[in-house]
Amino acid sequence: MNEITPIEQVTERMLTWGRNSALFRLNQRDMSEHELFVALKRKAGTKFPGITEECAQTLAQQTVLYCSELRLLNDNNYAEVKVRSGVNSGNSRKRIAMKLQEKGIDVEKANNALEEVDDARAAIIYCRKRAFGPFRRGDADQARHNKELSGLARQGFPFDLSKKVLGLSFEDANDVLDGHLTLD
CATH class of the missing domain: 1.10.10 (Arc Repressor Mutant, subunit A)
Structure with missing residues (x-):
C-alpha cells in the first residue's frame, strides 16, 4: 500500500503554490488577512497530502506576510x-x-x-429596499407597522431610531439620504 509520508517542512514549491493561490484568490475578491490564512491553510491540506498542521500554518503565515509586503492585503x-x-x-x-x-x-x-457609520442613513436605505415607512405604498395598519419595526430590529437598529425612521415623510427621508437633514 502507498503510505503518505508526513510533510514537516515548507518547501520552495509549496511557497510558490501558496503565492500563486493567494494571488489568484485576491484577484477574484478582496479578503482579510484571516480569511486568506484560513483558506490557504485548508487548501494546503488537500493540495499536499500528509502536510502537518504546523507546516500548513507556517505556509499560510508566510504567504499572508508575502501578500502584506506587496500591499495586496490591508x-x-x-x-x-x-x-x-x-x-x-x-x-x-x-x-x-x-x-x-x-x-x-x-x-x-x-x-x-x-466611527463614521450613520445608522439613520442605513436604516432609511433598508426601509427603501423593503418599502417600509416613508417608502411604503399606501397606508399601514398596526400589524404592518409592527412588521416594519420588527424587521428593523432584526437588522440591529435601535428601537427609538426605528420609530423615527418609520415616522419620516418621503421628502424628509430623501433629505437624510442626500445629507441635507440629520436625525437627532
Whole structure:
C-alpha cells in the first residue's frame, strides 16, 4: 500500500503554490488577512497530502506576510470598504461589526472603520429596499407597522431610531439620504 509520508517542512514549491493561490484568490475578491490564512491553510491540506498542521500554518503565515509586503492585503482598507458597502446595503452598525468579526478583523480596526457609520442613513436605505415607512405604498395598519419595526430590529437598529425612521415623510427621508437633514 502507498503510505503518505508526513510533510514537516515548507518547501520552495509549496511557497510558490501558496503565492500563486493567494494571488489568484485576491484577484477574484478582496479578503482579510484571516480569511486568506484560513483558506490557504485548508487548501494546503488537500493540495499536499500528509502536510502537518504546523507546516500548513507556517505556509499560510508566510504567504499572508508575502501578500502584506506587496500591499495586496490591508485589513484597515478591507474594513473601510466593508463598512461603506454595509451602510449602502442598509445594514446597521451592529450587523456590520458582526460581519467584520466573522471576517477576522480585530476589534480596534473594526471600531476605527465604524466611527463614521450613520445608522439613520442605513436604516432609511433598508426601509427603501423593503418599502417600509416613508417608502411604503399606501397606508399601514398596526400589524404592518409592527412588521416594519420588527424587521428593523432584526437588522440591529435601535428601537427609538426605528420609530423615527418609520415616522419620516418621503421628502424628509430623501433629505437624510442626500445629507441635507440629520436625525437627532
